[in-house]
Amino acid sequence: MLRWIIFIAIYLALGLYTLQALKTVSRYPWVYYAFILLSLLVLGNFVYQFTVGDDTGRVLNRPKSYAFGLLLTMLTFKLITILFLFSEDIFRMMSGGYQKLFGTAKEFTFPERRRFLSILAMGIAAVPFSALLYGMYKGKYNFxxxxxxxxxxxxxxxxxxxxxxxxxxxxxxxxxxxxxxxxxxxxxxxxxxxxxxxxxxxxxxxxxxxxxxxxxxxxxxxxxxxxxxxxxxxxxxxxxxxxxxxxxxxxxxxxxxxxxxxxxxxxxxxxxxxxxxxxxxxxxxxxxxxxxxxxxxxxxxxxxxxxxxxxxxxxxxxxxxxxxxxxxxxxxxxxxxxxxxxxxxxxxxxxxxxxxxxxxxxxxxxxxxxxxxxxxxxxxxxxxxxxxxxxxxxxxxxxxxxxxxxxxx
Incomplete structure (x- = not known):
């Protein structure tokens, strides 16, 4: 049970971090809600298939495989997005520390930098996200x-x-x-x-x-x-x-x-x-x-x-x-x-x-x-x-x- 709690907490934290990027990119609330709903559905299905719905022991049946595949797809999107945003946060922290330490008036933050990186991150993350979905829909039978x-x-x-x-x-x-x-x-x-x-x-x-x-x-x-x-x-x-x-x-x-x-x-x-x-x-x-x-x-x-x-x-x-x-x-x-x-x-x-x-x-x-x-x-x-x-x-x-x-x- 503890492992499930830790896993769910990490998954939700990654989702919140990614949501910030989405809010930077889009001004439409329905986009945020759609992302939250999809993220929760993927998580809920995965937890259900591997706990309540699991009557097969260690056997990885088709419902469990697809639950895993969808989770992998969502996590890939989140992790790639976060990789870019985290590097930006590190930069901002170092910039703020430099300003406080040396008292410089030089501006190290750029209002458009966050938006640009968010768009870049989500654009790059969309490539493996789409590829993994394609792999489940078509790729597995592309003989x-x-x-x-x-x-x-x-x-x-x-x-x-x-x-x-x-x-x-x-x-x-x-x-x-x-x-x-x-x-x-x-x-x-x-x-x-x-x-x-x-x-x-x-x-x-x-x-x-x-x-x-x-x-x-x-x-x-x-x-x-x-x-x-x-x-x-x-x-x-x-x-x-x-x-x-x-x-x-x-x-x-x-x-x-x-x-x-x-x-x-x-x-x-x-x-x-x-x-x-x-x-x-x-x-x-x-x-x-x-x-x-x-x-x-x-x-x-x-x-x-x-x-x-x-x-x-x-x-x-x-x-x-x-x-x-x-x-x-x-x-x-x-x-x-x-x-x-x-x-x-x-x-x-x-x-x-x-x-x-x-x-x-x-x-x-x-x-x-x-x-x-x-x-x-x-x-x-x-x-x-x-x-x-x-x-x-x-x-x-x-x-x-x-x-x-x-x-x-």
């Missing part, structure tokens, strides 16, 4: 197909131009627009790839989150098969279960569900993809993540039935596994496919110019293709969303990778 050509010296000739579609982090428990998901499934199928690889996090917490979407995802097609691995959310670790047996059953139900969809779920296992008498190894590990995430992945077990000189594609949900274990393994993994980071669902990307997200401070490899020690990894930005119910700048991704035999020089 992008990203295509890469990767060349290898030792790729079997038969697999030249072999095409892989990768999806990751479906998080079906967050979906709220069937038409958009139907469009995305059709977009995947239109790539007509040879194989479809899903790199984990089918659900947020429970297998039954996928039940409304099972039939739709069953329509995914790839002529050489559909393969999957588990992500950290698939184990049900972020929910309070009545018994360990209930949690275990949930995981088993999810495994069965994936197989019913048509995925060959690799649990520290391997398969061979064959074409015209040649083959490449496909390895799938369970989740292995740095920083408190589940470490069920066993690379040694997964590679036990393949040869060291095979051409290898590894599916591993968390890219920290690649960084910490895979690239230094005695086997050479030509291509690793991961997800997990979501690109934080927020950032700035202009192809060829800039790629930035705050998640880079946690994950060195957080989105796109990287190469280390002659080995590649693609970190998929994710198909779905979690927590903040939207995406800004980092759009939902369908990856298409074409394997190429490097030409002889």
């Amino acid at each position: 992008k197909v990203l295509k890469y050509n990767l060349e290898f010296d030792d790729l079997p000739e038969a697999f030249h131009n072999y095409q892989i579609t990768q999806i990751s982090d479906v998080h079906s428990g967050s979906f709220d627009d069937r038409k958009k998901i139907e469009y995305a499934i059709d977009l995947i199928n239109r790539q007509k790839s040879d194989v479809l690889l899903f790199t984990g996090d089918m659900v947020n917490n429970k297998a039954d989150e996928m039940h409304p979407w099972t039939e739709l995802f069953s329509t995914l097609e790839a002529k050489d098969g559909k393969f999957s691995v588990l992500g950290n959310h698939d184990y049900g670790d972020y929910i309070d279960w009545a018994t360990p047996e209930e949690k275990m059953k949930n995981l088993e139900d999810l495994k069965i569900l994936q197989r019913n969809i048509g995925f060959d779920l690799l649990l520290n296992e391997s398969r061979y993809l064959e074409k015209d008498g040649a083959k490449i190894a496909l390895i799938g590990v369970e989740n292995w993540g740095r920083g408190g995430f589940k470490k069920a992945g066993d690379l040694n077990m997964a590679k036990s039935n393949i040869a060291k000189d095979d051409f290898k594609i590894l599916m591993s949900h968390d890219p920290s596994h690649w960084e910490d274990k895979v690239i230094h393994d005695d086997y050479h993994y030509h291509l690793t496919l991961s997800g997990h980071t979501h690109g934080m669902q927020f950032g700035i990307e202009i192809p060829g110019w800039v790629k930035w997200s705050p998640v880079k401070w946690r994950y060195k490899y957080w989105a796109g293709v990287y190469e280390e020690l002659g080995q590649y990894i693609n970190v998929n930005r994710g198909f779905g969303f979690l927590g903040y119910p939207g995406r800004v700048g980092i759009w939902p991704e369908i990856t298409v990778i074409t394997l190429k035999k490097k030409p002889m020089v």
Whole structure:
């Protein structure tokens, strides 16, 4: 209860400070009242969803996600506005202190300065405010197909131009627009790839989150098969279960569900993809993540039935596994496919110019293709969303990778 009181007090204080800027910018009382009403509604909905209306334990359901998203949007607007006004207040305090200390008659306050800074602050704050709202309304379903050509010296000739579609982090428990998901499934199928690889996090917490979407995802097609691995959310670790047996059953139900969809779920296992008498190894590990995430992945077990000189594609949900274990393994993994980071669902990307997200401070490899020690990894930005119910700048991704035999020089 004390935490809620402190949080509400801080939120209201930020609102009052922002209101002063609004009064400086506008002379119309209805504008102030609209801001106060909107601010209180956002706060009230957030408190309600996470207290009185919360009957789901730690599960972040759709109403709670939107309550969090709206609160984040409002706080971003307030904090950016306050950042400008606070700097002005500091300036005025220092100016007043200077005048009193030295008795100067010089005027350090400017009547229009406050108004100018208020307009500037609210104009700048309106940009992320609008972007976060857009991210919840449109951005979360702004699916992008990203295509890469990767060349290898030792790729079997038969697999030249072999095409892989990768999806990751479906998080079906967050979906709220069937038409958009139907469009995305059709977009995947239109790539007509040879194989479809899903790199984990089918659900947020429970297998039954996928039940409304099972039939739709069953329509995914790839002529050489559909393969999957588990992500950290698939184990049900972020929910309070009545018994360990209930949690275990949930995981088993999810495994069965994936197989019913048509995925060959690799649990520290391997398969061979064959074409015209040649083959490449496909390895799938369970989740292995740095920083408190589940470490069920066993690379040694997964590679036990393949040869060291095979051409290898590894599916591993968390890219920290690649960084910490895979690239230094005695086997050479030509291509690793991961997800997990979501690109934080927020950032700035202009192809060829800039790629930035705050998640880079946690994950060195957080989105796109990287190469280390002659080995590649693609970190998929994710198909779905979690927590903040939207995406800004980092759009939902369908990856298409074409394997190429490097030409002889």
